[in-house]
Amino acid sequence: MLRRFTSGRVRTRLSVAAMAMTLAATVSGCGLLGGDDSGDSAAQSGGGSIEKTKIKVGVLPVVDVAPFYLAVEQGYFKEEGLEVEPVVMGSGPAAISGILNGDLDIAFASYPAPLLAQSTKVADFKIVADALAAKPGHLVVVAPPNSSLKKPTDAPGKRIAITARNSMTDLAPMSVLKTEGVAYDQVQWVEMPFPNMITAMQNGEVDGAVTVEPWVTIAEKQLGATPVFDGASGPTAEIPMSGFVAVSGNGKFATTSPNTIAAFQRALGKAQAQATDRPKMEQMFVKYAKVDKETAQLVTISTYSTSLEANRIQRVANLMKEFGVIKGDLDVASMIPNAGTTGK
Numbered sequence: 001m002l003r004r005f006t007s008g009r010v011r012t013r014l015s016v017a018a019m020a021m022t023l024a025a026t027v028s029g030c031g032l033l034g035g036d037d038s039g040d041s042a043a044q045s046g047g048g049s050i051e052k053t054k055i056k057v058g059v060l061p062v063v064d065v066a067p068f069y070l071a072v073e074q075g076y077f078k079e080e081g082l083e084v085e086p087v088v089m090g091s092g093p094a095a096i097s098g099i100l101n102g103d104l105d106i107a108f109a110s111y112p113a114p115l116l117a118q119s120t121k122v123a124d125f126k127i128v129a130d131a132l133a134a135k136p137g138h139l140v141v142v143a144p145p146n147s148s149l150k151k152p153t154d155a156p157g158k159r160i161a162i163t164a165r166n167s168m169t170d171l172a173p174m175s176v177l178k179t180e181g182v183a184y185d186q187v188q189w190v191e192m193p194f195p196n197m198i199t200a201m202q203n204g205e206v207d208g209a210v211t212v213e214p215w216v217t218i219a220e221k222q223l224g225a226t227p228v229f230d231g232a233s234g235p236t237a238e239i240p241m242s243g244f245v246a247v248s249g250n251g252k253f254a255t256t257s258p259n260t261i262a263a264f265q266r267a268l269g270k271a272q273a274q275a276t277d278r279p280k281m282e283q284m285f286v287k288y289a290k291v292d293k294e295t296a297q298l299v300t301i302s303t304y305s306t307s308l309e310a311n312r313i314q315r316v317a318n319l320m321k322e323f324g325v326i327k328g329d330l331d332v333a334s335m336i337p338n339a340g341t342t343g344k
Contacts, residue, residue, distance in 0.1 A: 051257040054083040055264070057244070058095035058107035061088060063213050064132040064242045065108055066284035067304050071271035080263035099246060105253045106246050106264065111316045112167055112325065114245045118335060119317075119326045123247050126254040126337045127313065128261055129268050130305035131242040134172075134232035137300035139241070140216045141173055142225040143208035144201045152177055152229045156186035161197045161209035165189060166325045168241055168316075169210040172231040175319060179234050198223050212241075214291045217298045238303065240313050244268070254337060261337060265308070275304035310336050 059065045069086070071077055077084040087104060089095040096113055098104035106128055114125040132138075141160065143149040149158050155177055162169040170189050177184035190206050197209040198219050208228055211219055219225035232239055246261065248254035254261065275281055278301060285296040305312075310333035320326040 048259045050081050050260050050263055052105070052253070052260045053081055054085070055105040055253075055260060056085045056087050056098075056103070058087050058089045058098045058104040060092065060095065060108060061289050063281075063285055063289050063299060063301075066281050066288065067131075067271040067275050068108070068244075068268060069284045069288045070274065070280060071267045074271065076267035076270045077264070080267045082260070082263050082267065084264075099253070105257075105260075106244050108242065109245045110168060110242045111240060111313060112171065112320060114335075115317050115320060115330060115332070116166070116325060119320075119328070119330045124249050124252075124254075125335055126246050126248050126261075127243050127308065127332070127335050128246050128254070128337070129244040129265055130240060130308050130313065131244060133238050133240045133303040133305060133312070134212075134236070135238065135300060135302040136230050136233060137213070137216065138302045139168065139172055139210070139212050139231035139236075141208055141210050141228040141231060142201075142216065142219050143228050145224050145226060147201070147207045149208040149228055152180050152182050154228075156183045157188070158207040159188045159190050159205070161190050161192050161200055161206045163194060163210075164191050166320070166323075168239075169212070169231075171319050171323055171325070172236045172239065173210055173229075174323060175235045176229060176231060176233055198225075201225065213302070214285065214289060214295055214299045216300065217295050218291070221295065221298075236319070239315055239319070240305070241302075243313070248337075258337065269306050272304040273306045275301070308336060 057068070059068060072084060072086060087098070089098065089107075092110065092113060095104065095107040096109060096117070099107045100123055108131065114127070117123060118125045148154060149160070160173075164170075174184040174187075177187070190200070192200060194211065194215045197206070197211060197215065200206045201209055201219070202223055209219070209225075210231060244264075246252075246254040281301055282293070282296040282299075285291050285299060286293055291299070314332040317326060317330040317332050321329070
């Protein structure tokens with residue numbers, strides 16, 4: 001059974017407001033089993049028995065999670081002795097709240113949210129697996145045909161839609177603009193969900209929008225939107241966008257279930273290694289990211305990582321520090337459990 005949480009216990013009143021708003025925004029781009037009881041079976045996972053055979057994973061309907069669903073459908077988690085229940089969350093904040101309060105074991109996240117939370121000691125987050133790194137065409141500033149926003153130097157003074165401040169939708173474009181000597185601090189960033197951006201551009205409420213796939217392709221198809229510049233270029237080329245995270249600490253999943261995490265990593269890594277098979281990914285886009293078949297055929301497919309490397313994700317933490325979102329240094333390596341790799 002595919003479960004959907006949009007309210008209830010996941011809406012905890014923890015001190016994560018800024019972090020939660022960041023996650024809600026940046027989601028780039030997202031066998032269905034029931035039950036959440038801990039398993040004490042003899043299922044083996046590499047170095048020992050799986051501590052919890054049934055786990056809940058919070059996901060969003062975005063292209064980033066296509067390999068995760070492939071792993072579910074192909075039975076890769078079952079091969080590792082895991083029963084994985086995808087829980088479709090109503091928002092990024094709900095997913096993060098879900099792992100903080102124990103409703104979820106693992107959650108898909110856009111990196112700025114857990115990195116910010118880690119830096120402010122909201123909780124001790126562990127990055128279980130890397131999800132997606134942006135290729136050219138995945139994170140794009142677009143504008144309607146009649147907009148005066150035609151090139152990066154036009155950006156100062158313009159109204160550009162983003163999902164939220166201190167997210168990949170404003171940090172990555174600001175980095176590109178800064179590198180090109182453009183006054184990024186003079187851009188009027190307007191916060192709204194991705195689905196609202198096309199209408200806002202059409203009605204002249206904004207001059208452009210920072211979109212991620214599949215919304216880049218949708219904006220081009222529905223509005224005739226044209227790219228102004230790529231947000232994943234220059235200093236942000238191939239920047240990691242998202243991953244799967246868990247919380248560690250006394251009684252927390254990332255501490256109590258290392259073998260379960262290792263099994264999850266192996267299964268997901270196997271699926272992500274197949275992400276170059278475009279027809280397989282398109283099927284997942286249509287079924288789970290809810291895009292039509294024609295759009296799925298046009299979507300830019302970015303890089304789905306088969307390894308978990310702190311130095312790559314450190315780029316996101318450094319970007320956040322550069323623009324004052326994170327104060328001081330954050331060592332991403334401390335967030336990698338056992339410095340392991342997925343798919344191995």
